[in-house]
Amino acid sequence: MPKAVVSRLSLYLRELQVLVRDDKKTISSTKLGRLLGVTDAQVRKDFAYFGQFGYPGIGYRCEELIQEIRGILGTDRMWLAAMIGCGNLGQALLGYRGFQSQGFSVQAAFDIAPEIVGSTFHGLKVHHLDSLPGMVEEKGIQLAILAVPAEVAADVAELLVQSGVSGVLNFAPVTLNLPKSVSVVGVDLAMELEQLAFAVVKKGEK
């Protein structure tokens, strides 16, 4: 299965949730594809990797398809996460409503700076990083959102691995080299802007 399929699955899910909010009951591969800029065949093939979810002559039932996708992605259960680093970005992410609504619950927050440890942001008290291993165990935390400065990201990531988390969402602008038992997804905001700059330049040339 192509690995791009999984990111399209997230995209389909997001669009289906919009459709349900607008009281749409069913949607065809053609219409769903049009909304997202992919072909109808692509939509059908993507779902076909996981099962037969459609109804010939009808399309896909939105609510049902949402459940199927959530089951595939694993977001039908609640995932417990820890926020690591409560500076600018970490604080903002603690207040982000979109995580909770998609199946992610930030259970604990950590930092190392004396002026931040002990503070409360969006109802969550910040603990010292030293207490991370214990709390991961105690609370059953599976994922970490890493929002620390680049210089310390590698070391902190190492600590996360030792603490037993299974996945890291890395906002630090460095490539983490972790054991392959731990999954990593990187989000580099400056890189995204670079991609945008390139797209603009290319368009200007055409």
Place this chain on the structure above:
Amino acid sequence: MPKAVVSRLSLYLRELQVLVRDDKKTISSTKLGRLLGVTDAQVRKDFAYFGQFGYPGIGYRCEELIQEIRGILGTDRMWLAAMIGCGNLGQALLGYRGFQSQGFSVQAAFDIAPEIVGSTFHGLKVHHLDSLPGMVEEKGIQLAILAVPAEVAADVAELLVQSGVSGVLNFAPVTLNLPKSVSVVGVDLAMELEQLAFAVVKKGEK
């Protein structure tokens, strides 16, 4: 040219900047690839789309290659950006140092909420969205960072287009449908966590 090449270019750039900080003068495609988890052939082919930057027997000169990549991405000049939406996320992004260092300067910030308009975050005063078109023109703003709630994202994006921006970095969890003269890069934080959840689930099954 494959479109994945451009995102790898950003990745190479980031790693090269680390290498330069560590006083490395040159690097081979094999070593650079190892650091990032791609093959040596991939590294060479990626650069080959844009020119001949390497030295047989030596590798690539880091400083030189950085300049080449910045030239390709268009980040050798400074890009002027506006922050649209100064809630949680917008405020955090205004304080993000990584943008400036990679060639992006946030010149103005906008919101619509009376309690936010007029405030100052990280040295930047928040204007009302109504003054956007004028300031885009006046300051020569090319890019917009869209950090508004999903419900209003489409309408605000429309205003951005009318104001004349060339590119939008969209943090709202919706697909924007803009004229193709305007480039859009989307970053959906919940989607990234979903990708991570899937990776963890899949690893557990194996």
Place this chain on the structure above:
DNA sequence: CGTTGTGAACTTATTCACAGCT
């Protein structure tokens, strides 16, 4: 010698096109 640049081989991903279901 170590390393690039690149055509050719191969692998992966997307699109086509149509049988078959409702």
Place this chain on the structure above:
DNA sequence: AGCTGTGAATAAGTTCACAACG
């Protein structure tokens, strides 16, 4: 009639492997 699911065809992207270079 409208739409899915899917094998076959096509296209895109990656790796191989080696000549040429400093």
